[in-house]
Amino acid sequence: MSILSICQWLQNESIGTSIRESLWTFPIIETVHLLALAFSVGIIVLVDLRLTGFAMKEQPVTEVFGRLQPMALKGFAINVVSGVLLFWSEPLKCYNSPYFRAKLIMLFVLGVNALLFSAKTYKSVASWDKAAVTPVPARMAGWVSLVFWAGVIIMGRAIAYVSS
C-alpha cells in the first residue's frame, strides 16, 4: 500500500471528512495547534537561547531545562495531536504540498537533534552547567533547533497556500 493510497483512503474516511466539512471544527483545531505552538516552540526557544548564550546566562542550564522542559513537552504533544487531526482532514492537500513534506523532514531533523543532545552532550552538563558560554556541541544543538523550528513554522504557514 503506497502513501498516496493511504492518503486517498483517509481523505474519504468519516472523521477527516467531518472535520473538513464542518464550519468550525477545522478553525478550532488550527487555533489549538497555534496556541500549543506558544507552549512548545515558544518555550523551546528560551532553552535554545540559554544554550546559544543569548539569554539567562547566569541561570544553570539544568535549572532552565528542569523548569521549562515539562511544559514544552506538553505543548508539543498537543501540537502533534492537533497536527495529526488537521492532516486527517486534508491528507491529499498535504501529500501534494512540498511545504508539508519539508515540515515533516524538519520535525525529523529536530527529533534527531534533540536525541543526540540528550544522549551525548547533556550527559556532561555537570561540567558546564553554570558556564555562560556552553560547549560547541551544545551551542550547535541550540542553533539547529532555533533555525529548524523557525522553518517548521514558516512551512506550516505555507501549507495553506498550496491547493491539491
Ligand code: HEM
Ligand atoms: C510542534 C510542531 C508543529 C508546529 C510548530 C507546527 C506549526 C504550524 C503552523 C504555524 C501552522 C499554520 C497555521 C495557520 O495557517 O494559521 C500549521 C498548520 C498545520 N500543521 Fe502544524 N505544526 C506542528 C506539528 C504538526 C504535525 C505533527 C502535523 C501533522 C502530522 C501538522 C500538520 C499541520 C497541518 C495539516 C496544518 C494546516 C495547514 C493548512 O492550513 O491547510 N503540524 N502548523
